[in-house]
Amino acid sequence: MKFLHEYRQRKDIERTARQIARITTRPWTIMEVCGGQTHAIVKYGLQQFLPPEITLVHGPGCPVCVTPLEIIDQAIAIASRRDVIFCSFGDMLRVPGSDRDLLAVKAQGGDIRMVYSPLHALEIARQNPTRKVVFFAVGFETTAPANAMAAFLAREKGLRNFSLLVSQFLVPPAIEAISGVADSRVQAYLAAGHVCAVTGFESYHALARRFSVPIVVTGFEPLDILQGVLMCVRQLQCGENRVQNQYARAVERAGNQRAQDMLQQVFAVSAQNWRGVGKIPASGLRLCAAFSELDAGLLFADEKQPACDTSECISGEIMQGRKKPFECPHFGRRCQPQHPLGAPMVSSEGPCAAYYRYRAQVISNDAV
Amino acid sequence: MDIDCPLPVNSEETIRLGHGSGGELSQNLFRNSIFPHIKNPHLEHLHDSARFAIDGARLAFTTDSFVISPLFFPGGDIGELAVYGTVNDLAMGGARPMYLSCSLILEEGLPLKTLERVMASMGRAAEQAGVQLVTGDTKVVERGKGDGLYINTAGVGLLEHDRDIGPGSIRDGDRILLSGDIGRHGMAVMASREGLAFDTPLQSDCAPLHAPVLDLLRAGINVHCLRDLTRGGLATALVELARARGRLLMLEESSVAVDPSVEGACELLGLDPFYVANEGRFVVFVAPEEEQSALNILHRHTVSADSRVIGEVAPSDPAAVVMRNILGCERLLDLLPGEQLPRIC
Numbered sequence: 001m002k003f004l005h006e007y008r009q010r011k012d013i014e015r016t017a018r019q020i021a022r023i024t025t026r027p028w029t030i031m032e033v034c035g036g037q038t039h040a041i042v043k044y045g046l047q048q049f050l051p052p053e054i055t056l057v058h059g060p061g062c063p064v065c066v067t068p069l070e071i072i073d074q075a076i077a078i079a080s081r082r083d084v085i086f087c088s089f090g091d092m093l094r095v096p097g098s099d100r101d102l103l104a105v106k107a108q109g110g111d112i113r114m115v116y117s118p119l120h121a122l123e124i125a126r127q128n129p130t131r132k133v134v135f136f137a138v139g140f141e142t143t144a145p146a147n148a149m150a151a152f153l154a155r156e157k158g159l160r161n162f163s164l165l166v167s168q169f170l171v172p173p174a175i176e177a178i179s180g181v182a183d184s185r186v187q188a189y190l191a192a193g194h195v196c197a198v199t200g201f202e203s204y205h206a207l208a209r210r211f212s213v214p215i216v217v218t219g220f221e222p223l224d225i226l227q228g229v230l231m232c233v234r235q236l237q238c239g240e241n242r243v244q245n246q247y248a249r250a251v252e253r254a255g256n257q258r259a260q261d262m263l264q265q266v267f268a269v270s271a272q273n274w275r276g277v278g279k280i281p282a283s284g285l286r287l288c289a290a291f292s293e294l295d296a297g298l299l300f301a302d303e304k305q306p307a308c309d310t311s312e313c314i315s316g317e318i319m320q321g322r323k324k325p326f327e328c329p330h331f332g333r334r335c336q337p338q339h340p341l342g343a344p345m346v347s348s349e350g351p352c353a354a355y356y357r358y359r360a361q362v363i364s365n366d367a368v
Numbered sequence: 369m370d371i372d373c374p375l376p377v378n379s380e381e382t383i384r385l386g387h388g389s390g391g392e393l394s395q396n397l398f399r400n401s402i403f404p405h406i407k408n409p410h411l412e413h414l415h416d417s418a419r420f421a422i423d424g425a426r427l428a429f430t431t432d433s434f435v436i437s438p439l440f441f442p443g444g445d446i447g448e449l450a451v452y453g454t455v456n457d458l459a460m461g462g463a464r465p466m467y468l469s470c471s472l473i474l475e476e477g478l479p480l481k482t483l484e485r486v487m488a489s490m491g492r493a494a495e496q497a498g499v500q501l502v503t504g505d506t507k508v509v510e511r512g513k514g515d516g517l518y519i520n521t522a523g524v525g526l527l528e529h530d531r532d533i534g535p536g537s538i539r540d541g542d543r544i545l546l547s548g549d550i551g552r553h554g555m556a557v558m559a560s561r562e563g564l565a566f567d568t569p570l571q572s573d574c575a576p577l578h579a580p581v582l583d584l585l586r587a588g589i590n591v592h593c594l595r596d597l598t599r600g601g602l603a604t605a606l607v608e609l610a611r612a613r614g615r616l617l618m619l620e621e622s623s624v625a626v627d628p629s630v631e632g633a634c635e636l637l638g639l640d641p642f643y644v645a646n647e648g649r650f651v652v653f654v655a656p657e658e659e660q661s662a663l664n665i666l667h668r669h670t671v672s673a674d675s676r677v678i679g680e681v682a683p684s685d686p687a688a689v690v691m692r693n694i695l696g697c698e699r700l701l702d703l704l705p706g707e708q709l710p711r712i713c
Binding site: 004013048094106222336 | 386635638697700705706710
């Protein structure tokens with residue numbers, strides 16, 4: 001398949017790994033921002049190709065993992081209503097809310113539809129004029145343009161029964177928050193290629209300078225990731241902190257202007273709560289005033305629940321790269337995909353789920 | 369920094385879709401809600417079909433229900449599935465499929481034309497598989513209480529040999545043969561159900577598998593175990609066999625063929641082809657010295673023309689399936705907790 005197998009060849013990966021080993025003289029810690037990259041690193045066992053000095057830590061870029069509990073609880077409350085058809089991407093359905101997940105709501109009679117695109121939810125709204133159709137608009141800059149398009153088209157077509165429950169995240173403020181912590185051990189970043197395909201990477205220059213960290217826009221295949229690491233290490237070894245683009249086959253400096261225009265029209269930047277991390281200023285998107293009549297968060301404000309938390313899941317430390325999944329005492333024992341303690345064990349992009357799925361050894365079940 | 373994280377959700381008091389996935393939830397359902405109440409030595413084998421002797425005749429007996437939306441999909445329809453699914457369950461016990469029953473649950477409002485189209489397809493499929501549909505039943509449910517049409521088939525087959533084909537006969541060092549590429553059925557149905565269009569249209573692999581199996585047996589190949597890959601895909605089938613036998617199965621990822629169109633669709637949706645459903649593929653366990661002769665026979669049949677060795681049985685526990693990927697890295701294949709869910713981005 002084009003652009004896949006070329007980036008999965010063992011000899012190329014080993015050659016790049018040798019280049020990295022040749023130039024590495026000190027320990028370096030590099031964070032891959034996106035959950036898709038985490039998944040590839042664990043799936044292909046890329047850490048074993050790297051010299052022991054290089055540590056890869058996993059970043060906050062799994063939208064399922066960072067969606068705050070109060071939004072999931074609100075989604076569950078909205079989806080339980082008889083007058084609502086609730087539409088969501090598949091992997092949000094199994095995220096535990098305070099007392100259940102969306103799949104449980106579905107089993108109890110809630111009308112929940114798994115969709116592949118917000119435009120499909122729009123079509124469902126058109127076909128069901130007497131029902132309120134709510135789309136769970138979750139994700140990073142990658143999903144935002146299509147969600148914005150759905151809002152735009154809903155208004156243009158005068159669909160009065162369609163709304164969006166928005167939980168959109170922005171990557172650069174998260175990098176800023178992680179780097180800004182006094183004891184941050186991250187010395188370089190692999191930025192998420194698909195996010196930059198939308199936004200471009202102009203905004204990363206200031207971050208690289210301010211925190212003295214190299215940032216390399218990186219793809220998702222094994223060779224992409226090792227090339228990204230190589231570009232980071234080259235800079236780290238020379239004390240540089242520039243923004244570079246490893247993923248030039250998909251990402252242009254200025255990004256996708258039409259997508260950005262659509263975002264500008266529909267969304268406004270706002271503070272956003274990241275599950276496990278906390279509130280980060282200007283790190284999210286909400287529907288702007290002109291589109292507020294499509295905001296399910298406002299339309300169903302009475303469904304807002306106070307979030308109830310437990311301290312058992314260490315998702316905050318996992319999502320900020322402070323701990324690896326296997327350093328959690330519950331990993332693979334009390335916390336497994338079929339009975340997750342927290343969101344990182346749920347999503348296919350979640351670091352704990354990736355470690356669990358691609359583990360080479362059977363985890364001892366004696367603690368279950 | 370506030371850390372919020374939810375309480376675990378363990379509300380398994382009601383049936384969920386995941387209970388039908390063949391994964392961990394299905395296993396829990398069998399273990400906790402079904403087997404405590406129904407016990408006999410045949411059921412304990414957990415094989416595709418039960419086998420027993422009546423007056424000297426050795427028979428295999430199986431049943432399967434078919435609930436699929438849409439009823440017609442590229443490469444097949446519910447009628448073909450209902451015949452081939454039961455034929456294949458019999459074949460995987462090493463039996464010659466003979467007679468099938470057919471129960472129809474029809475939803476009020478189903479166009480008769482649709483029913484007749486499905487019946488015509490069942491008739492053709494039965495002829496193709498050399499079986500007869502000899503008994504049946506019809507029930508009608510109110511509109512909204514069914515998905516148009518559900519079909520149950522049961523089947524009886526004749527065992528013409530005295531081999532014990534099943535997980536219990538798997539031996540250390542056995543080679544694992546796979547009859548073709550994986551993931552076609554699941555992706556074809558998903559693409560057609562969700563209106564996803566791909567450059568190359570995906571076709572289900574839905575097909576009867578008894579001919580190559582009977583040929584292997586006729587040629588005297590000492591077949592240790594057979595399993596067709598249905599819901600849950602290759603990974604789920606092999607994990608069940610590894611657990612049933614208590615052995616480690618080692619696979620080479622590069623030996624398992626995935627068609628580029630299936631691979632592309634899986635990449636797009638974040639699905640793993642090893643867990644995607646098939647309806648015309650099976651695995652065969654044979655001793656290493658019979659590997660080549662078994663392959664030669666399989667290659668003569670269209671449904672198994674692309675058979676290859678994909679791995680072997682390691683002489684050690686734990687009971688698990690480990691796959692070595694193209695970069696030489698090993699990963700454990702396990703049952704999925706429930707259905708595979710497409711990812712966000």
